[in-house]
Amino acid sequence: MPDLQDRIQLYFGQKGLGCCPVSLQRILAPVLRHGTSTELLELGRVLLGQPAPEAALAGLDAIDRAEPGHRSRPDDDLPTIERRARLYAGCFVRSQVLGAAYEGVSEALRGDLLLASFGSAAHVEPRLLLDELEGGTPWSGFVGRLLLAFTTGTCSGFESGQDVLERILISSLDSWENHRQPEVLLAAVVMAARSRDRFARELAAREGPGLSALKRAVRESSDPLVRSNLVALVGVRGLSEAAVGALEQLRLSQIDSVLAQGGHLLRSPRRHRRLIRSRMPARVSGRLGQRRPLEAGAARAVTRLLSGNDAHGDQYMNRLVELASHPDPLAGVLASAQLLDRPAGPRREAALDSIRTHSNNPLAVRLASLGATSGDAGRASRSIEAFERSLEARPGWWCASCALAHLESDPKQILSVLERVLEHGSDRAFETALEVIHRRRLVPDLERALVELVQTDDSRRAPPLLARVIRLLAMGPTDRSARVIIRSLASHHALLQAAALDAATDRKASPAVRAGCSLVDVALLERLSSSPEEAVRQGALRALRVRSGSRARDMVQRLLVATTPELRLTALDAIHSGGDPELRSSVLRLMEREDVPNIITRGRSVLAFLESRARISSLVTPSEVEA
């Protein structure tokens, strides 16, 4: 059959695949069904030579259908063709599946997804990859992308190990002229940034077009993969200069992302030394002069870059003072620390004093105070003042972290600040102070102040804030807290009543509160369970469940038959949060006679919840429970 190749060529056209994959499948299916083994082999060979992956897949199918006797002819290179075809065809099938699943995504993204899904099912032979690359076949682009995926770890089909991958990349760089695949350069960049010294040594020992192209890629490429590895590449011997050049050429707006991704690598003395001798500190200083604040990760790295360079000492010290007020607490602390590391002198003193006076970061202020050489009694108090100011502006977790540092050195000061804020502070500061007290477990120290807040009849605090105080009092160390909680049960305000119920039955309550609140009898809780206020009802039912499960169940059943729809709704909510399966029949009975749409909807969801719970518990066998 001398002209099958010509016929296929005619059909596919000059550019390769001249028809859509669907019609290709439709046409080839009868051919594969009726063809002889010789014909199928020939067809497979011809199709595998086509650049389109659809043709490769069909070619593989044709070879698979040929009889084994025909397939193992010693005089041809079919095994190699087959291996190649299996590799690509496997990828192609995945791309088809992904194409169907992610219809509408761009080709590039689909390619990435394909590589990501390329699992260990297809074992990739290193020699095959190199052959494809060096031969400059139509597949070399794909192999380049595959190598990149193996190097970045998005694809796990390569099982020969990191050393072999390094060798393949070195060989691919040697044969760069043959393939010129940009992905190979990217893979080499990633490998150089991540691997051990051996790869860098190999690179440094080489010369030629491959290495020149690699250096050019590092210096000029705007690919995110290169950008994110620039700081790491500063430490790689053969690529250091190119990486420093690239960093110096970055636009001010690009510095943030590069430093945020690789700034932590400046801890390495070699990289640090290399960069502070470059124009990078000046560029960074210029970036800090812009109005837009640096992002947190970049700000931390910048402090390292601005240290150890005395040529522009004054300017850099001013920048460090600015950084001490950065929203990121750690960046502020690092800026203060960098200033402390500088040799003592009037300039450093002035900078530290500026931080102490102007910074709104209590930790940075405290650090600056520690480094003061001249005595100033007011400095420590300034740090506390900064903490007090931060209660107004910062979130609770942040203030709690600052409080931790102060509590170690001067707990009395911090407690007096908190007491002052509880008494006179704004609502915002009050709320933050409550969170600090909760996080640092300061209730035993501030019990008196908290109790007075609730006991005062003309309290100017809003009920939601007072409710939080009552909940905090569950941790109170004395029976005074318990008394306040019990008194709050009779409060006029529903929120306070509900909070008191929560505190009285809190499982984490202190022993004194637990003992004091044992006076709250079940009858009172039952009475409160039918209170007109929903928050109180919910709290009472929760408390009742903690105290006595059977009484809580009886109460819920009574509420389910109550005439008021709100009570029935509360009962359903309580069943949902308790998840008691014995109440299922009661809910069913309620559903039979109910005519309020809200309650019917809620009842259905509660029933579904109870059923799913029952199903899950039936899956756990008794033996598993025992185990």
Next chain:
Amino acid sequence: MIQGQGSMLGIGLVMLGLFGLWFAIGSVTLSLPAHGRRARRRLERGLGLGFRDRRLLQRLARSLGVADRTSLLIGRGCFEDAVRRMAPGERLMPRIESLRNAIFDIPIDVRCR
């Protein structure tokens, strides 16, 4: 009067939009099979098949239960099976023989492409 003109304009725009949609859907739908048809025409032209040859080939494809005759142009096994199923008479055999020669045995003249 102005209101009447506005509604006419709106109706016109809607009609135009519908026509555009119909045109887009139609062109996409028609272009898909046309793509495969172009490739088949190219192959048939390259093999030097005339109108009667193409009709005969289509008859053979139908006897095999295949909608697209391209399969017979590519696979010889496919072609032979189609001939066997068709069981042609003595009058048709010479034409089938010449068709077979044209497709499978005579090397394709490069100038025909």
